Each structure stands twice: as C-alpha cells, then as structure tokens.
Amino acid sequence: MDWNWQVIFDHIPDLLGGAVLTVQLVIFSGVIGLFFGLVLALLRLSKNWMVQILPFLYIFFFRGTPLLVQIFLIYYGLGQFEAVRESFLWEPVLSQAYWCAIIAFTLNTSAYLAEIIRGAIQNIPVGELEAADAIGMSKWQKLTRITLPRAFGIVIPVYSNEVIFMLKGSALASTIALMDITGVARTISARTYTLMELFFAAGIVYLLLSWVILFSFRMFEKRMNRHASYVPPDVSTHTVG
Structure with a gap:
C-alpha cells in the first residue's frame, strides 16, 4: 500500500481547525462538569438518605450508560417532545449539535467527577477536620479553607x-455532524480515499493534545501540592548566640 504523505501535509490546517472545536468541547464540559460534580459529591456525602437518592440515581445512570447513547438521547431524543421544541431553549441551545454535545459531555463527566471528589473528601485526614472544629471554624469555613483545598489537591491527578478520557470521548461529537478532529478526518478521508493517512494524522493531533493536558496538570499539581514537598529546617542543629 502506498502511503500518501502529501494529503496529511495538505490537510493539517483542517485538522488543527477541528482541534479548536475539540478543545472547546473539553474545556467547557470539563469546567461546568467540575462544578456540578462538586455539588453532586457534597449531596452524596449528606447523612440524609433523601438528599442522597437523587444524586445517586443520576450518577448511576450516567456512569452506567454509554456516552454515545447519552448524546443521541439529548440531540435526537429531546426534539421528540413538543414542550421542548416550544421552549425558549430550543432554538439557541437544544436544536444545536454543538450545545447538545457540551450538555452530554458535561452530564457524563460530572457523574464521574462526583465520585472522584467524594472519595477525595473522604480521604482527608480526620485530624485536620477535628483541628478545624477545635479552633471554632464554622461549617462553611471548614469547607472552603480545609475540605475543598485538600480534596482538590488529592483530585488533580x-x-x-x-x-x-473526555478528550478521547469527544470524538463521538462527530456522530452528530460536528467537525471536530474526528469529524474532519472522516469527511476528508471520504473525499480523498485516504482513510489511513487522515486518521493517523488525527491520532497524532490527539496525542499532542493529551501531552499538553497532562503537562499542564502536572505543573498545576506541583503548585497546588507544593506544601507537601516542603521540608522544614532542622532547628535542633541551630545554635543560639
């Protein structure tokens, strides 16, 4: 089989244009999903089972069903209801593939993040929380000054x-005609009959994005957890005078 390198070089700008859409989907759904995941995690930690039940069912559904099914339910399924089509959200949001993809990715990732954050909060040393109680911190102060900062330090990796995972899952956006990296590769390969070349190039773009994400998180993790690597000076070796 002859490998057509030229078609890769010719269409790199198109793939990078698709990468812009992919990054948008990941960033928007990641940031919004983190917020909803935090709320869900706090509700799951409630001692009242009536407060826990709805977040539990939400997490169970979105973790237990494929992301592709969720995308189709939102993009194709919501339009089946007349009340949705007549709502003010239909034209600007729910009829648009872009926003439906963001909604699906957000709902999906928030379910996973809720369990991640809940586990991180439960792994905070009890002594730190007891110390906060001992100095008279309110529940809100303990949450914002102790619980959340420590939990996010644990959560970052x-x-x-x-x-x-969300970056790789974003390839499913192409199933609803969005021109992300995979959508661009699929469209061009169908036109040029160079499937191997275009999807190889798409894979390289995904690899580069993954490296950037991992590197960024590594730097952020070092900054967030810099106190963990701090070694206080050994005052026992100091002399007075």
Missing part, C-alpha cells in the same frame, strides 16, 4: 485522567 485523577481529574487529569478524566480530562484525557
């Missing part, structure tokens, strides 16, 4: 993996 795992969250980076979730963002990578």
Whole structure:
C-alpha cells in the first residue's frame, strides 16, 4: 500500500481547525462538569438518605450508560417532545449539535467527577477536620479553607485522567455532524480515499493534545501540592548566640 504523505501535509490546517472545536468541547464540559460534580459529591456525602437518592440515581445512570447513547438521547431524543421544541431553549441551545454535545459531555463527566471528589473528601485526614472544629471554624469555613483545598489537591491527578478520557470521548461529537478532529478526518478521508493517512494524522493531533493536558496538570499539581514537598529546617542543629 502506498502511503500518501502529501494529503496529511495538505490537510493539517483542517485538522488543527477541528482541534479548536475539540478543545472547546473539553474545556467547557470539563469546567461546568467540575462544578456540578462538586455539588453532586457534597449531596452524596449528606447523612440524609433523601438528599442522597437523587444524586445517586443520576450518577448511576450516567456512569452506567454509554456516552454515545447519552448524546443521541439529548440531540435526537429531546426534539421528540413538543414542550421542548416550544421552549425558549430550543432554538439557541437544544436544536444545536454543538450545545447538545457540551450538555452530554458535561452530564457524563460530572457523574464521574462526583465520585472522584467524594472519595477525595473522604480521604482527608480526620485530624485536620477535628483541628478545624477545635479552633471554632464554622461549617462553611471548614469547607472552603480545609475540605475543598485538600480534596482538590488529592483530585488533580485523577481529574487529569478524566480530562484525557473526555478528550478521547469527544470524538463521538462527530456522530452528530460536528467537525471536530474526528469529524474532519472522516469527511476528508471520504473525499480523498485516504482513510489511513487522515486518521493517523488525527491520532497524532490527539496525542499532542493529551501531552499538553497532562503537562499542564502536572505543573498545576506541583503548585497546588507544593506544601507537601516542603521540608522544614532542622532547628535542633541551630545554635543560639
């Protein structure tokens, strides 16, 4: 089989244009999903089972069903309801493939992040929380000054993996005619009959994006957890005078 390198070089700008859409999908759904995941995690940690039940069912559904099914349910399924088509959200949001993809990715990743954050909060040393109680911190102060900062320090490495999974899952956006990296590769390969070349190039673009994401999270993790690597000076060796 002859390998057509020229078609790769000719269409790199198109693939990079698709990468812009891919990055938008990942960033928007990742940021919004982190917020909803935090809310869901806090609700799951409630001692009231009536508060826990809805977040539990939400997480169970979105973790237990394929992302592709969720995309189709939102993009194709919501339009089956007349009340949705007549709502003010239909034209600007729910009829647009772009926003439906973001909604699906957000709902999906927030379910995973909720369990990640919940586990991180439960792994915070009890002594730190007891110390906060001992000095008279309110529940809000303890949450914002102790619980969340410590939890996010624990979450960052795992969250980076979730963002990578989201990046790879974003390829499913092409199934609803969005021209992300995979959508661009599929369209051009169908026109030029160079499937291997275009999807090889698309894979390289995904690899580069994954490296950028992992590197960025590594730097952010070092900054967030810099206190963990701090070694106080050994004052016992100091002399007075």
